[in-house]
Structures are given as structure tokens and as C-alpha cells.
Amino acid sequence: MTHLNVSRRGFLAGVGALGAVSALGACATSTSSRPVATGSGKGSSALLLKSRETSDKSRKAMQALLDEFARLNPSYKPTLNTMEAAAFQQQIRADLTLATPPDVLTWFAGEIANNFAKQGLMLDAGSVFPAKGYSEQFTKLSTDATGKKIFIPTNYYWWGVFYRKSQFEKWGAAEPKTWDEFIALCKTLKGKGVSPLALPLSDSSWLTASWFDYLNLRINGAAFHRSLLAGQEAYTDPRVAKVLDVWHEVLPYFDPAGKGLAFQESSAKWQQGKNAMFLCGPFLADAMPADVKQDISFFQFPIIDPAVPVAEEAPLDGFFASAHSANPEGAKAFLGYAATPAAQELYLRISENTLIPANSDAKSPLSTPLIEKGRAMVAGAADVTQFFNRDSNDDQLGALTTALVRFIDKPGEAPGILEQWQSDSAKARGN
Amino acid sequence: MRTTGRRPWLFHGGMIALAALWLLPLLLVLVTSLRTFDDLAGAGLASLPESLTLDPYSQALGAGEWRSIVNSLLITVPVVVVTLVLASMAAYGLARHRIPFRRTILLLMLAGNLLPAQLLLIPVLKLTEQFGIFDSRIGMIVVLTAVGLGFYTFVLHGFMRGIPEEVTQAAKIDGATTFGVYARIVLPLTKPAMAALGSLAFTWTFNDLLWAVTLLRDETKLPVTPAILGMQGQYFSQWNVVAAATVIAAIPTVVVFLRFQRYFISGLLIGSSK
Numbered sequence: 001m002t003h004l005n006v007s008r009r010g011f012l013a014g015v016g017a018l019g020a021v022s023a024l025g026a027c028a029t030s031t032s033s034r035p036v037a038t039g040s041g042k043g044s045s046a047l048l049l050k051s052r053e054t055s056d057k058s059r060k061a062m063q064a065l066l067d068e069f070a071r072l073n074p075s076y077k078p079t080l081n082t083m084e085a086a087a088f089q090q091q092i093r094a095d096l097t098l099a100t101p102p103d104v105l106t107w108f109a110g111e112i113a114n115n116f117a118k119q120g121l122m123l124d125a126g127s128v129f130p131a132k133g134y135s136e137q138f139t140k141l142s143t144d145a146t147g148k149k150i151f152i153p154t155n156y157y158w159w160g161v162f163y164r165k166s167q168f169e170k171w172g173a174a175e176p177k178t179w180d181e182f183i184a185l186c187k188t189l190k191g192k193g194v195s196p197l198a199l200p201l202s203d204s205s206w207l208t209a210s211w212f213d214y215l216n217l218r219i220n221g222a223a224f225h226r227s228l229l230a231g232q233e234a235y236t237d238p239r240v241a242k243v244l245d246v247w248h249e250v251l252p253y254f255d256p257a258g259k260g261l262a263f264q265e266s267s268a269k270w271q272q273g274k275n276a277m278f279l280c281g282p283f284l285a286d287a288m289p290a291d292v293k294q295d296i297s298f299f300q301f302p303i304i305d306p307a308v309p310v311a312e313e314a315p316l317d318g319f320f321a322s323a324h325s326a327n328p329e330g331a332k333a334f335l336g337y338a339a340t341p342a343a344q345e346l347y348l349r350i351s352e353n354t355l356i357p358a359n360s361d362a363k364s365p366l367s368t369p370l371i372e373k374g375r376a377m378v379a380g381a382a383d384v385t386q387f388f389n390r391d392s393n394d395d396q397l398g399a400l401t402t403a404l405v406r407f408i409d410k411p412g413e414a415p416g417i418l419e420q421w422q423s424d425s426a427k428a429r430g431n
Numbered sequence: 432m433r434t435t436g437r438r439p440w441l442f443h444g445g446m447i448a449l450a451a452l453w454l455l456p457l458l459l460v461l462v463t464s465l466r467t468f469d470d471l472a473g474a475g476l477a478s479l480p481e482s483l484t485l486d487p488y489s490q491a492l493g494a495g496e497w498r499s500i501v502n503s504l505l506i507t508v509p510v511v512v513v514t515l516v517l518a519s520m521a522a523y524g525l526a527r528h529r530i531p532f533r534r535t536i537l538l539l540m541l542a543g544n545l546l547p548a549q550l551l552l553i554p555v556l557k558l559t560e561q562f563g564i565f566d567s568r569i570g571m572i573v574v575l576t577a578v579g580l581g582f583y584t585f586v587l588h589g590f591m592r593g594i595p596e597e598v599t600q601a602a603k604i605d606g607a608t609t610f611g612v613y614a615r616i617v618l619p620l621t622k623p624a625m626a627a628l629g630s631l632a633f634t635w636t637f638n639d640l641l642w643a644v645t646l647l648r649d650e651t652k653l654p655v656t657p658a659i660l661g662m663q664g665q666y667f668s669q670w671n672v673v674a675a676a677t678v679i680a681a682i683p684t685v686v687v688f689l690r691f692q693r694y695f696i697s698g699l700l701i702g703s704s705k
Contacts, residue, residue, distance in 0.1 A: 084661040287667035
């Protein structure tokens with residue numbers, strides 16, 4: 001009796017609590033657009049830059065950039081706030097709708113930026129976007145659907161198959177140009193007892209996207225790739241099945257231990273020459289000793305169908321300003337400064353990252369043969385894409401990794417996997 | 432009960448194996464925190480260390496971990512104190528007084544606790560912004576206190592109902608006020624439960640990451656959990672420094688737990704004999 005009584009009351013109380021909480025939530029969100037006088041006395045001279053560059057040198061470089069900007073524009077007082085990249089990404093949507101959002105933020109070109117722009121969260125930077133210096137592609141990537149310039153690119157990197165020159169020499173290997181040469185090389189290396197390809201999946205299953213992107217770009221071209229990512233084509237399309245078929249040919253050459261390895265462990269294995277090749281960006285060698293950095297090189301992802309125009313992945317990073325910034329003039333002034341060759345060179349000189357300045361008038365301050373090779377490859381490409389999650393979004397990336405990790409496990413089940421992928425992708429798009 | 436000679440050995444052997452399994456990751460963190468990065472990068476995590484060094488610890492502290500630990504304590508200590516005071520008062524009121532809808536109130540508090548915190552993140556963020564306590568330690572204290580209060584009240588309520596009614600009535604006959612009974616009779620009797628909940632509250636608050644990354648933005652105000660997160664690079668992390676920072680961050684909670692261990696075990700038995 002009493003037990004029944006309690007559970008009924010409990011149920012009612014629970015419903016009451018749910019109602020109260022959702023009412024609170026509704027009230028809070030409905031009033032959020034009203035400006036509040038809670039700002040910490042932020043005058044129009046203060047300028048907050050929120051950065052997701054947590055490494056020590058990048059932090060220093062970012063601070064140097066702000067110091068130099070403040071020296072040139074003494075009326076502004078910029079401060080730097082750094083947040084770890086994953087938390088940064090989690091916070092950014094909330095940040096942009098705050099009453100006092102950060103004025104300038106680090107971000108990357110692509111679909112998510114376009115989405116922010118669509119929601120009116122990004123400041124129009126057209127007045128400070130340089131008329132020349134940026135390539136047509138980069139200018140297009142910085143422009144939203146309505147033609148507003150909303151993004152200032154500062155640097156980019158590239159993807160390629162990285163190897164160590166000394167190891168290749170030891171094995172008598174040469175850079176393959178075509179897919180057949182690539183497979184032959186994998187076979188030779190495996191014969192020598194080396195695991196040819198690295199692909200760590202334990203914490204970096206997103207790396208599967210690099211293989212998918214490149215195979216799709218090489219087999220079906222950039223136009224199909226874009227419409228596939230935009231949801232205009234389905235993953236059940238025979239052209240996507242072809243991508244998996246081709247990938248299947250090299251699956252035996254991946255390091256079988258890769259499934260259980262973290263990115264950092266796998267890169268260590270690559271550094272020691274236990275894995276020969278790593279499809280990656282130059283950040284692969286970021287934490288490696290100087291003598292190793294001298295020793296690394298890469299080759300372009302092999303050509304599969306010569307009839308398909310060559311596209312490369314060149315993820316573009318930069319800054320944008322929040323539309324609700326309390327100091328839009330200052331934010332724009334900073335964006336204008338960040339677009340200059342001097343600013344981009346300053347940042348790269350101190351951060352020592354293997355990145356290429358986005359402004360084509362800027363020189364790489366720490367130019368190496370590796371960087372020049374990367375720059376030449378991107379410049380020679382007929383088309384440039386960003387990366388799977390930059391060209392779509394993180395939900396789509398989730399659908400991709402689920403599908404591809406399963407495919408690596410059970411390549412025979414490709415048709416079922418593609419169907420599941422299509423349904424996951426559509427579901428993620430529906431949200 | 433039959434005791435053969437082999438049973439205890441099996442039991443102890445199994446327990447030793449389990450304990451080793453339990454301690455292995457902790458040991459790995461400890462060893463990692465004492466190695467150099469080049470050693471780790473060259474030989475991998477699962478290798479024997481070449482040499483041991485305390486450098487990662489000084490590096491971690493040098494990277495601003497002191498400040499973040501102070502922040503953590505500035506948030507945690509007030510949260511624990513305020514939570515226990517408020518929860519014990521509320522529990523006493525609900526357990527010993529005929530407050531209308533007392534059971535509904537209690538269940539309401541508990542129901543709030545059963546909601547996943549993720550559901551509340553955005554509304555609470557907007558609320559703190561409206562009240563002007565967003566991105567401040569005060570805001571963190573208020574929110575973390577409010578979030579935990581329901582659960583602590585519920586547990587203390589159960590405990591206080593177990594205190595014999597005669598004791599409080601005797602005090603009242605002797606002329607104690609309601610508050611007097613609370614302060615002089617109920618509180619001392621609730622000490623074991625309070626100590627157990629206090630150490631739990633300390634651990635939970637100290638280890639909180641979700642609310643910290645939601646409600647705080649300024650690097651200089653971040654508690655230790657997001658600060659350690661910030662030590663990881665996007666692609667590469669100084670494993671040894673992160674491990675050292677983790678070990679340092681574990682010290683306060685371990686100290687609190689050891690100090691209140693006795694109460695914690697007896698506190699876990701709350702309500703078990705009912």
C-alpha cells in the first residue's frame with residue numbers, strides 16, 4: 001500500500017521537477033538575447049582572443065602576435081585566452097551566443113564556419129580582407145553563402161604519405177607515383193619484414209577519413225566528393241563502393257597492431273622505422289627530434305585514375321571575429337593585421353610549426369625542402385579540399401569512422417556497411 | 432562452516448591478482464611521470480624506463496599547475512562546507528518536522544539529481560550569465576553546490592530519520608530550541624555520515640570537469656582538471672608531464688580520503704540496518 005503510494009507521489013514529483021527544470025531552461029534561453037550589464041567593465045579598447053593552440057611555442061607565438069598588434073595599434077589592449085582544442089570546440093557555440101563573447105577566435109575554413117555565418121554569428125570582415133595576397137580558392141573558402149568575407153586565413157598545411165628518407169634508402173625504395181607502384185612498394189616492404197602502412201585507430205579513428213578522402217578524390221574527383229559530403233549523393237552509390245574496393249587492395253599492408261595504437265605510439269613506431277609510411281599532415285613530426293625532422297619527406301597520394309583532375313587536401317586555419325563583439329572595430333583591426341604577410345611570418349617563426357602561410361606574399365620564415373615541397377604540391381593541384389570533417393561536420397565524421405573502422409575489420413561486409421553509413425549520415429544531417 | 436586448507440589460498444591468490452590488475456594502471460602513470468619524454472617517445476609507453484627523473488613534476492608545476500590547484504581548492508572547499516551545512520539543515524527539517532509536501536520536496540530534489548548534467552549545461556550557462564556570475568569562481572561554487580545539494584540532503588535525511596526520536600524530544604523537554612536541537616544533538620550524531628559525504632563531495636567537486644569547461648572561460652580561473660586537459664596538445668602530448676600533473680592533482684583527494692576513511696566505511700553502511 002504505502003509502497004504504491006510513494007511511487008505515485010514520486011512519479012508526480014518527478015514530473016513536477018522535470019516541468020520546473022524545463023521551464024527554467026526555457027526562461028533562461030528566451031532571455032538570453034537581451035544584452036546584460038554583467039560584462040566585467042570591458043571597455044571598447046579591450047580585445048579578447050580565444051585560441052585553441054595549446055602547445056608551448058604556439059602559445060608564445062600567439063602572444064607575440066598580440067603584442068606586435070598592440071604596438072602597432074596602441075589604443076587596443078588585447079589579451080590571450082587559450083583553451084584545449086576539444087574543449088574549445090565544445091565551447092564555441094555557447095561562446096558565440098554569450099552577451100560578451102570573445103572578440104576574435106581561432107577557427108578553420110569549411111562547413112562549420114559557413115554554418116556559424118548562416119546563423120549570423122560571424123562579423124563581416126570584408127573591409128579588412130586584403131584585395132590581393134590570397135589565392136582565389138582561399139578567398140572563396142573565406143566567403144560565406146551571401147558573399148560576405150567572414151574568415152581570415154593565416155596558414156595551411158597539406159596531407160601526404162610521409163616516410164623517412166634514410167629508411168627508404170636502406171630499403172632501396174623510391175617514391176611511387178601511381179597506385180600500382182604504390183601497391184608494389186607495399187608488397188616489397190612487407191617482404192622485407194617491415195609493416196608498410198601506419199594507421200592508429202585507438203584514439204585517432206578519424207585518420208580513416210584521410211584515406212577515404214584521398215581515395216575518393218583520386219577515383220571520383222573533388223566535385224563528387226563535395227556533393228557526397230553535402231548529402232547530395234548517397235554512400236550507397238556504386239562510386240563509393242569502388243572506393244572501398246580499391247582500399248581493400250591495400251588493407252593487408254596496414255600495421256595489424258594499429259588498431260590498438262594511439263596516434264603518438266604509432267608515430268613513434270614510424271619514427272623508429274617499424275612502419276614505413278604514414279598518410280598524415282606534417283604535424284606528424286611536430287614532437288620529433290631535430291635530426292628526425294631533417295630526415296622526413298613525403299610523396300603525393302598516388303594517382304589512381306589519370307583522367308581525374310588532381311585534388312589535394314590543404315586544411316586552412318585562421319581567425320574570425322564574433323558578430324556580437326563589444327569591440328567590432330578592434331576585432332576588425334586585428335583581423336586586418338593577421339592577414340598581413342608580416343603577421344603570418346611572425347607567428348610561424350615563433351611557433352616553429354610546419355605550416356605554410358596562407359597569404360601568398362608571405363615567405364615561410366623557417367623554409368625547409370619539406371615545406372617547399374608541400375607548398376608546390378598544393379599550388380599545383382587542380383582543386384583543394386579541406387578535410388572530411390571540415391568539409392562536412394563532426395557528426396558526419398562520426399558516421400564515417402563507425403563505417404570505416406568496421407570495414408577495416410570486415411571488408412567483406414562492404415555493402416551492408418555502406419547502407420548503415422548512409423542511414424547514419426542522413427540521421428546526423430536530420431539533427 | 433567447512434574450511435579446507437586450499438580455500439583461503441585460492442581466495443588470497445585471486446584477490447592479489449585482482450589488486451595487481453587494479454594497481455597496474457596507477458603504477459604505469461606513476462612510472463610514466465618519472466620518465467623523460469625522449470625515452471617515452473623512443474621506446475614507447477610499455478617499455479622499461481632508461482632512467483628516472485623528477486623533471487616532469489617541476490615542468491607540470493611550472494606550467495601553472497599551482498595556480499589551477501589553488502583555484503580547485505578555492506572552489507572545492509566552499510562547495511563542500513556550504514553543501515554540508517545546507518544539506519544537513521534541509522535534511523533535519525525534512526526528517527523531523529511536519530513540513531507540508533516534505534516528501535515531494537525530497538523527491539523533487541532527488542529527481543533533479545537524476546537528470547543528466549548535460550541536459551542542464553546550456554540553461555545553467557545562460558542563467559549564470561543573467562546573474563552575472565558566468566566565468567567566475569563564485570558562479571562555479573553556486574552551481575556545484577546547487578547540483579549536489581539534492582543528493583546529500585536525501586542521504587542525510589535517511590540517516591537522521593534513524594536517530595531515535597526520544598533523543599531529540601528529551602532535548603526539547605530540556606528547553607532546547609529547534610536550532611539548538613539541530614546544532615547540539617543532531618549534528619554531532621550525524622558526524623559519520625557528514626564526514627563520508629564530505630569526502631565524497633570533495634572528490635566529486637575537485638574532479639569535476641564538465642561544469643568547469645562549461646562555466647569558466649578565463650585561463651587564470653580554471654581548476655586543475657581542465658588545466659591538465661590544456662597540457663595536452665592537439666596531436667602530441669608530453670605524456671610524462673601530463674602524468675606528473677595527474678599525480679599531483681590526485682594528492683588532495685587522496686589526503687582527504689585517507690583522513691576520512693574511517694568515517695567513509697561506516698558512512699557507507701548508512702541505512703543498511705533498517
